[in-house]
Each structure stands twice: as C-alpha cells, then as structure tokens.
Amino acid sequence: MAKKLTKRSEDYSKWYNELVIGADLAENSGVRGCMVIKPYGFSIWEKMQAELDRMFKETGHQNAYFPLFIPKSYFSKEASHVDGFAKECAVVTHYRLKDDGKGGVMVDPDAKLEEELIVRPTSETIIWDTYRKWIQSYRDLPLLINQWANVVRWEMRTRLFLRTTEFLWQEGHTAHATKEEAVAETEQMVNIYAEFAENFMAMPVIKGLKSESERFAGALETYCIEALMQDGKALQAGTSHFLGQNFAKAFDVKFTSKEGKQDYVWATSWGVSTRLMGALIMTHSDDNGLVLPPNLAPDQVVIVPIYRGDEQLELVSKVANEVMSELKAKGIRVKFDNRDTHKPGWKFNEYELKGVPVRLAIGPRDVENGTIELARRDTLTKETVSRNEVADIVVDLMDEIQKNLYKKAANYREENTTEVETYEEFKNVLETKGGFILAHWDGTIETEERIKNETKATIRCIPLDAKVEEGTCILTGKPSNKKVLFAKAY
RNA sequence: CGGGGUGUAGCGUAGCCCGGUUAUCGCGCCACGUUUGGGACGUGGAGGCCGCAGGUUCGAAUCCUGCCACCCCGACCA
Numbered sequence: 001m002a003k004k005l006t007k008r009s010e011d012y013s014k015w016y017n018e019l020v021i022g023a024d025l026a027e028n029s030g031v032r033g034c035m036v037i038k039p040y041g042f043s044i045w046e047k048m049q050a051e052l053d054r055m056f057k058e059t060g061h062q063n064a065y066f067p068l069f070i071p072k073s074y075f076s077k078e079a080s081h082v083d084g085f086a087k088e089c090a091v092v093t094h095y096r097l098k099d100d101g102k103g104g105v106m107v108d109p110d111a112k113l114e115e116e117l118i119v120r121p122t123s124e125t126i127i128w129d130t131y132r133k134w135i136q137s138y139r140d141l142p143l144l145i146n147q148w149a150n151v152v153r154w155e156m157r158t159r160l161f162l163r164t165t166e167f168l169w170q171e172g173h174t175a176h177a178t179k180e181e182a183v184a185e186t187e188q189m190v191n192i193y194a195e196f197a198e199n200f201m202a203m204p205v206i207k208g209l210k211s212e213s214e215r216f217a218g219a220l221e222t223y224c225i226e227a228l229m230q231d232g233k234a235l236q237a238g239t240s241h242f243l244g245q246n247f248a249k250a251f252d253v254k255f256t257s258k259e260g261k262q263d264y265v266w267a268t269s270w271g272v273s274t275r276l277m278g279a280l281i282m283t284h285s286d287d288n289g290l291v292l293p294p295n296l297a298p299d300q301v302v303i304v305p306i307y308r309g310d311e312q313l314e315l316v317s318k319v320a321n322e323v324m325s326e327l328k329a330k331g332i333r334v335k336f337d338n339r340d341t342h343k344p345g346w347k348f349n350e351y352e353l354k355g356v357p358v359r360l361a362i363g364p365r366d367v368e369n370g371t372i373e374l375a376r377r378d379t380l381t382k383e384t385v386s387r388n389e390v391a392d393i394v395v396d397l398m399d400e401i402q403k404n405l406y407k408k409a410a411n412y413r414e415e416n417t418t419e420v421e422t423y424e425e426f427k428n429v430l431e432t433k434g435g436f437i438l439a440h441w442d443g444t445i446e447t448e449e450r451i452k453n454e455t456k457a458t459i460r461c462i463p464l465d466a467k468v469e470e471g472t473c474i475l476t477g478k479p480s481n482k483k484v485l486f487a488k489a490y
Numbered sequence: 491c492g493g494g495g496u497g498u499a500g501c502g503u504a505g506c507c508c509g510g511u512u513a514u515c516g517c518g519c520c521a522c523g524u525u526u527g528g529g530a531c532g533u534g535g536a537g538g539c540c541g542c543a544g545g546u547u548c549g550a551a552u553c554c555u556g557c558c559a560c561c562c563c564g565a566c567c568a
Contacts, residue, residue, distance in 0.1 A: 088566075153567070155568095156491080156567080157562095157563095224568095236568060237568090275568055304527095306527050308526060343526050343528090343529075343530065344526065344527065344528070344529095345529050346528085348527095348529075490567095
C-alpha cells in the first residue's frame with residue numbers, strides 16, 4: 001500500500017511510484033520506460049478519451065487508423081521533421097527469431113529486412129503519404145481525421161506518465177484548401193484542449209504560442225496549453241500545430257481548386273497523450289492520494305456499508321441499493337462496495353487513494369435515523385445528511401466539487417505566477433518561489449537560449465491573451481511589446 | 491552517452507566492510523477463530539537459483555572479475 005505521500009514533492013517520480021501502485025493506476029512494466037496502466041487507471045484514460053472523442057466529432061472530425069510501422073524512407077522527406085525525431089526512434093531490422101542452440105532464441109540474421117521499419121514516434125509521414133492518394137480536388141477537402149494510437153519515442157530519460165517510451169495518445173491530422181482555414185483549425189483544436197482541461201480535468205491552462213525553438217519539428221506555428229503543477233513546474237498538456245504546406249510539399253499532396261489551379265494543401269496536426277494522466281495527478285493529488293474531478297471519475301460516488309452480521313448487511317444493503325438506483329437515475333456513476341473481504345476503514349482509505357469524489361457510508365444507525373454519512377474527497381470533510389435528500393445533495397455536489405477543484409488549482413496558479421521586470425528579479429523568483437514567470441523578451445532565439453542555459457527556465461509560451469505593453473527584455477534590454485511565460489518545465 | 495547509486499519472497503528491507511548454524515524483520519498472501527462507524531487482533535502456515543555468469547575458498551548473499559537490469563543527476567523530449 002502506498003506510503004504517506006509528500007505534497008509538492010521535489011521528486012514526482014517517487015510520488016508516482018508510491019501513489020500509483022497503491023492507487024492502481026500504473027506501474028513500470030520492466031521494459032525500459034514503458035508503463036502498465038492498470039484497469040482503474042485505464043478507466044480514467046477511457047473517460048478522457050470518450051470526452052475528447054465526442055468533442056472532436058462535434059467539430060466534424062472522423063477517426064481512422066494508420067500503421068504502427070513506417071518505412072524508413074518516409075522519414076527522409078521532411079527535413080526538420082527528421083531532425084526532430086531521428087534521435088529517438090525504435091527501429092525494426094529483422095522479422096524472425098530462431099533457436100540459438102542454447103535453449104534460447106536469437107535474431108535470425110537471414111531475416112534482415114530490405115528496408116528498416118520505424119515504430120511510429122508520430123504519424124505525420126505515413127498519413128501524409130496516404131493523403132496524397134486521397135486528395136485530388138477541393139471537393140476532397142477539408143480532410144479532418146483523428147487517430148487514437150500508441151507511439152514510441154526512445155527518450156534518453158523517462159518519467160512515469162510524463163515521458164514514457166511508449167505512450168497512448170490521439171493525433172489529429174487535417175488538410176485544408178486555404179491557409180486561413182488551416183490556421184482556424186489549429187486554433188479551434190487548442191481551444192478544445194483548453195476547454196477539456198478546464199471543464200473536465202479542472203485544470204486551468206494558459207493558451208499560447210511556442211517560441212521558435214520549442215516548436216514542433218516541421219511546424220510553422222505551435223499552439224499549446226501549459227499548466228502549472230503543484231511543485232511549481234510547468235507541464236505542456238497539449239499542442240496544436242499549423243504545418244503550413246511543409247508536409248504537403250514533402251509528400252506531394254496537391255489538389256485542384258475551384259478555379260482549376262493546382263495547389264498544395266494546408267495542414268495541421270494536434271495531440272494529447274497519457275501525459276494528461278500525469279497532469280491530473282500532479283494538479284489535484286494530496287497526501288491522501290489521487291483527487292479526481294467528478295467529470296472524469298470512473299466512480300463518482302462509492303457507497304460503503306457498515307454492518308455486523310448478515311442481518312445488518314441485509315438491512316443496510318436495502319437502503320444502499322435504493323440510494324444507488326436514485327443516483328443512477330440522476331446520471332451519477334455510483335458503486336456499492338459490499339465486498340465482505342475488507343473492513344469499512346480499509347475501504348475508506350482505498351477510495352481516498354483512488355480519488356473517488358464522494359463517499360457515502362450507511363450503517364444500522366443511519367438506517368434507524370434515516371441518515372447517511374457523506375464524505376467529500378476534495379475537502380476531506382464529513383457530514384451527516386438526510387437519506388431522503390441525499391440524491392439531490394450528491395447531484396449538486398458533483399458540480400460543486402468540480403468547480404472547487406478548478407478554483408483551488410486556479411488560485412494556486414495565480415499565487416505562483418509572478419511578473420518581473422529585471423533579470424535579477426527573474427532569477428530570484430525562479431530560485432525561491434518557482435512557478436510561472438511573466439517577463440519581457442526580445443524575441444530572439446539567442447536570448448531564450450542564454451536564459452535557459454543560465455537558469456534552466458524556458459519560454460513555455462507566448463500567451464494568446466498577453467496584454468500589449470511597452471517594455472524591455474530582461475536580459476538584453478531590447479524593446480518588447482508583451483510579456484511571455486517562463487518556467488522550469490517537465 | 492557522462493557522473494552517482496541500487497539489485498536479497500509480491501512490496502519495503504537487515505545482513506555485506508570483517509566469509510562460517512536452517513538468510514532478518516515489517517507489510518502483503520493462505521487457514522482458523524474473534525472482529526466490522528477510519529487501514530482490526532490472535533494463533534498457525536506458504537512463499538527465496540541473495541540480478542546473471544565465472545573465479546578465490548574446506549565453505550560465498552558477503553571477497554574478486556565480467557555482464558545485465560533498474561533508479562537518480564546532466565545532455566534530449568509530449
């Protein structure tokens with residue numbers, strides 16, 4: 001079982017290892033940097049998937065699936081894209097094993113592949129190669145496709161949920177007839193991500209543009225949502241890229257316009273991953289474990305019976321089942337944990353660790369008094385409510401807890417966002433307080449690079465809603481017209 | 491790939507310097523009984539190629555050599 005957790009731990013990896021094993025979320029698989037997501041953790045991911053998928057479909061997107069393996073040659077077609085991913089690809093070179101004569105197996109040297117296959121680190125290349133065949137006319141556009149898949153990136157260092165070797169994600173890839181339409185799509189998707197983060201994950205995010213050096217390999221513009229974790233570090237939670245005509249040109253994807261002219265299509269891509277699980281944990285968890293926002297909790301309410309002997313169990317179960325039906329009828333996801341193998345106290349801790357928003361305890365005393373004990377995960381408070389009103393109270397609570405979690409996270413972010421005017425101040429805040437720092441920047445890669453080298457802080461984004469004001473770069477003193485968002489990042 | 495560290499039961503560990511009974515303890519697991527409103531208690535039990543391979547020795551978890559794996563810190567990244 002998980003040990004006492006340390007809030008705002010310097011070392012979240014350790015926290016995960018303590019937390020997730022107990023919370024049945026994930027564990028290391030034994031394969032370098034890969035994770036096993038256990039059923040409870042996966043059900044949270046499924047909930048995220050379902051909501052995102054709904055939002056994608058509501059905006060006209062369709063799901064499709066492309067191959068896991070990508071021929072090596074596909075990667076030579078878009079130069080900056082290759083530079084971005086070449087160093088972290090898993091490569092399939094053979095297709096067969098054979099007996100090694102020592103009771104084990106070896107790679108059969110005779111089974112070498114003519115052309116190596118790359119395990120997709122992202123699917124731009126194979127998708128654009130396919131789009132060439134699908135797109136001929138403006139009538140084929142826009143092409144709005146999303147894929148739910150796993151990808152592999154052989155990172156030097158991994159961190160559970162945040163940077164695993166294999167991770168699950170969705171990647172949207174769209175093709176448009178005009179630049180304006182593609183830009184609008186890029187912006188629409190970053191807005192959807194922000195909406196999802198705030199309304200479902202109860203995680204406030206800052207929408208912005210990446211600086212040139214942080215941009216996606218092959219993109220002209222990268223939009224992102226950035227969130228602040230409880231330890232004062234920033235986490236990129238989602239990205240949406242405007243790819244211009246780079247991929248269309250690299251893969252020769254042309255269409256004939258209404259006017260009969262040939263032109264390259266305009267592209268976007270956008271994605272979020274199981275990193276969101278990490279974001280969720282690091283945004284809301286406390287020393288008692290995970291705290292789930294009701295909108296994503298697989299079980300929003302758990303009912304724990306308290307009884308001594310079969311007779312009491314029967315009595316309590318009757319009420320519990322009634323309450324469960326009432327709640328279900330109101331659309332609440334509720335579970336009645338009548339396992340006889342664990343005691344109530346054990347269950348209380350279990351569900352706190354798992355982050356279930358509301359816990360109802362029903363015992364003989366309650367049956368007699370017409371009451372139910374209600375405990376909130378977000379505030380860790382308990383109260384006794386009337387059995388007749390419990391369904392209505394719970395319905396209201398779902399909303400309240402969702403809002404409260406958001407508010408808590410938003411307050412934390414506000415307290416840990418600092419505007420600075422000088423480099424001294426910048427370094428000082430970074431060292432003593434951490435968090436988001438808003439500062440003027442002269443817009444050059446050189447300045448960004450120097451700040452990164454000297455302080456380890458990077459430009460998380462240029463916020464879309466940054467107010468325009470005259471100022472001077474904290475490092476070079478050159479003019480700047482808005483403050484950008486700096487932080488140490490995961 | 492550089493620097494540091496760790497591998498002992500499902501998990502967490504003691505023992506290792508200084509070699510010597512049947513490898514320690516806690517949690518968890520199984521059985522029985524008593525328990526059940528915040529992680530119950532008692533009694534009994536199962537579970538180990540001490541990371542792998544080799545060496546030194548009468549004798550190796552312990553010493554030596556090689557290998558492997560994992561973790562942490564850098565460079566890289568969603």
